[in-house]
Amino acid sequence: MALLEAFSLQKAFGERTLFQIPHLEIQPGDRIGLVGPNGAGKSTLLHLLYGDLPPDGGRVVRRCPIALVEQLPAPGQPLPPVEDPRLLGLLGVGEGAASGGERTRLALAAALSRDTPLLLLDEPTNSLDLAGIALLRRLLGRCRGAVVLVTHDQALLEDCCTAIWELAEGGLRVFPGHYTQWLAQREQERASQQAAYDQYRGERARLEREARRLAQQAQGLRKAPRRMGNSEARLHKGSATVPQGRLARQAAVLEGRAQRLAQVDRPDSLPQVRMPLGVSSPLTSPTALRVEGLAACYGGRPVFQDLSLTLATGSRTVLLGPNGAGKSTLARCIWEQVPGVRWAPGLRIGYFAQDHQLLDPAATLLENARAHSSLPESQVRTLLANLGFAGQSVYRPAGVLSGGERAKAAFAQLLAGDYNFLLLDEPTNHLDLYARRALEGLLAQWQGTLLVITHDRALARGVGGRALWLEGGALGEAAPEALG
Structure with a gap:
């Protein structure tokens, strides 16, 4: 029984x-990967299945206890208790977890310790370091219950899921197979659809072209030559009537065949996300940022003391380290210019916060994008459209957006601003594959100074430049194996 x-x-x-989903079911032992573009409703669907969000239509029949791990539990949000304390040690986290990655580990420990028959996971790799992701993979392999996993981590989908649910364009498609098999089938379906569409368009164009030719030929027979006299014109008209009528009928038949062709729809275009960004006011100082003797605490505990860092203008740096090392704390210290942090004259930092704290949840997308921008509204609207927010969607409040949509809204603030230094804290969290590719393209072309905090090894390698490692309050060069 399901x-x-x-x-x-x-x-x-x-x-x-x-x-609108006519029917879905989850059987014991299922390993389901729920995929789809940002804003398709993946998190909403999990909450409907869990039962803390009512549907607008239909019903959900639950025949077992369910555990839900939400997207990146917010600081201060209470988490369920961990019933098996051994999992805390296994996941390397204590009850007083403070960082985003630590809170994700604590939420996983609470859910896994309940040993429920059905586990719903919403982007569990967000903010997890590489060791945490590897551990999650092992724990899911040992999990006895059914699992529905929402993630944009393709390796995790391939390793842990034996079925794919694709939520897109208001519907749900079920594929019984691994992630790479689903990708191959989807590409094959798109290729077949494109071939059928091309054949349909070609045949219709041929029929319409031949119908026009016959119609024009019939029209030509209707006209008498210029130098023909009246008597000759009357003779011509009589002799032309029969072939003219036959050609007109043939043209009408062909036009009818073209109209009656079974219509084949064009295959849907894959989502396109564009992130154009340029440096309009480059720095003249050789050093963009200097940090000296910095000390900071987070969650009531010190994370580093006497930390120093110098970033040259135009440099590209990636900051790595385990969960709880203080990477996000360092980013906030830089952004807030606390004592010990010195910006170069003319430095303008575009800050992407891991929790998107610079977004006003009550303001619309358009208002948030224009909050720190001198661009005219028309340009900001174009920018939002490039990120997938077109038409009336720009008036949606930021507070109702999905995690991926909030990430794109935060990028809209960066793209609409005038910055010469990008400070990005876990920028790929929540982003779908298409937005990640756009981000990689943006960073590859960025000419300003760049500091990226990430656990995404592919992104870290793409940044290039210098790789730093923060752990135990010490900042140093990262070992080559840290980049994979």
């Missing part, structure tokens, strides 16, 4: 229908 079933499930936000 652990969970849903019938005629519907959810909308305002006038926007998020999805």
Whole structure:
């Protein structure tokens, strides 16, 4: 018997229908990867299945206890207790976890310790370091219950899931197979659809072209030559009537065949995300940023003391380290210019906070994007459209956006501003594959100074330049194996 079933499930936000799903079920032992672009409703669907969010239509039948690990639990948000303390040691985290990665580990420990028959995981790799992701992979392999996993980590999907649910364009498609098999089938389906569409367009164009030719030929027979006299014109008209009518009928038949061709739809275009960004006011100082003797605490505990860092203008740096080492704390210290941090004259930092704290949840997308921008509204709207927010969607409040949409909204603030230094803290968290590719392209072309905090090894390698490691309060050069 299925652990969970849903019938005629519907959810909308305002006038926007998020999805309509006729039926879905989860069987014991299922390992399901739930994929789809940002804003498709993946997190919403998990909450509907869990039961803390009501559907607008349909019903969910739950036949077992369910555990849910939400996207990056917010600081101060209470977490369920960990019933098996051994998991705390295994996951390398204590009850007083403070950093984003530590809180994710604590939420995982709480969910796994309950040993529920059904586990729902929403972006569990967000903010986890490499060791945490490897441990998550092992724990999921040993998990006895069914799992529904929302993640943009392709390696984790391939290793841990034996079925793929694709949530897109308001519907759910189920594929019984691994992630790479689903990718191959989707590409094959798109290729077949494109071939059928091209054949349909070609045949219709041929029929319409031949119909026009016959119609023009019939029209030509209707006209008498210029130098023909009246009597000759009458003779011409009589002799032309029969072939003219035949050609006109043939043209009409061909036009009818073209109209009656079974229509084949163009395959849907894959989402395109563009992030154009330039440096309009480069720095003249050879040193963009200097940190000397910096000390900081987070969650009531010291994370580093007497920390020093110098970044040259135009340099590219990636900052790595385990969860709880203080990487985000260092980023906030730089952004807030606390004592010990010196910006070069004319330095303008565009800060991407891991928790998107610079977004005003009550303001619209458009208002947030224009908050620190001198660009005219038309340019900001174009920028938002490049990120997938077109038309009336720019008036949605930031507080109702999905995690991936909030990340894109935070990038919109950067793209609309005028910065010569980018400070990015875990920028790939929540982003779908298309937005990640756009981000990689942006960073590859960026001419200003760059400091990126990430656990994403592919992104770290793409940044190039210098790699630093922060751990135990000490900052130094990262070992080559840290980049994979």
